[in-house]
Amino acid sequence: MKKMIIVLTVLLLAAPAGAAVVITAVDADGTGAGRVVTVSYNASGETELVRAFALDITADSGAKITAVENVNANYDIFPGSIDINETTGVVTSPGQAACSGSFEGTLPGLNTTGGVTVEMGSLYEAGVESPPAVSGTLCTFTVDIDCNISIVANAIRGGIVLENGVTATGDYTAATNVAIGGAAPECLSSSHPDYANWVKAGKPDCWCDTPEGSGYQCKGDADGLFTGKDKVGSRIWVTGTDLDVLIAGWQKLDSAVDGSIGTTGLGISYACADFNHSFVGKDKNGSRINVTGLDLDILIAGWQKVDNVSPMNADCFP
DSSP: OOOOOOOOSOOOSOOOOSSEEEEEEEETTSSSOOSEEEEEEEOTTOSSOEEEEEEEEEESTTOOEEEEEOOOTTOOBOTTTOEEOTTTOOEEEOOOSBOOSOSTTOOOOTTSTTOEEEEEEOOOOTTTSOOOOSEEEEEEEEESSSEEEEEEEOGGGTSEEETTSOEEEEEOGGGSSEEESSSOOOSSOTTSTTHHHHHHTTOOGGGSEETTEESOGGGTOSSSOOBSOSSTTTOBOOSHHHHHHHHHTTTOBTTSSOTTOOSSSSOOOGGGGOTTSOOBSOSSTTTOBOOOHHHHHHHHHHTTOBTTSTTTTSOSOO
């Protein structure tokens, strides 16, 4: 027979491993807005490395898995599709991680609504080649529409097998019913008490505890920048540049202020100087005044204070 299947995932009548190999699945872009999913593993609780994975990936809502890519270089033996010359023993085709669905126990395959079975194994010469890492990224896969995805062991194909031949227990909690696609989550939670006014202010990122916002905005930090040493207890978040942003938006209507106000060239909105997250005036576009004496009071209270001193040690995100 020309095509031979390397059986790395041999099913043995042995006790399962004592600890679980954790499988996780997350959006590759980290925001929930993309449709590329990163699959990772962690076998740090095991005394043996993982020899092979046989995993079933499914999606709901009629979604199709269109590609399996970025396969871990140490798990580049693909039992479900490898092609070996029966005479020479030479591998004529390494195959691919995503099974076609033509083998016993595998899901239908790529571009179907029935899901995909992924098989990946390692084969290395001890002391000469590097073994697989204890944990890391296993692969990525792409879905064509927004959906929830789940990953489980394919027991018929071997599941997760360690280098000593023992079938490991898998922990798939972080790879079960994972939402993929859809709108990126907002940087300020809808449960935050200031959420409604954040929406009215145009959802400025500076109010958030994100790379675009320092987490100290409600304490007088308008520009997201600090002076001093970069360690806790040494950063000073409220300085003259924050005062400049406050002055630029002082008592101006929200329709009269250019969103590029600021001295750092970062396109800082005057709403970043709305430290108390409230307004005066009529509650409609063009009539709200966001930057007032109350915001100045907050800036003064935080003026040149280090980040572990009151009021800078209080949490803007209850």
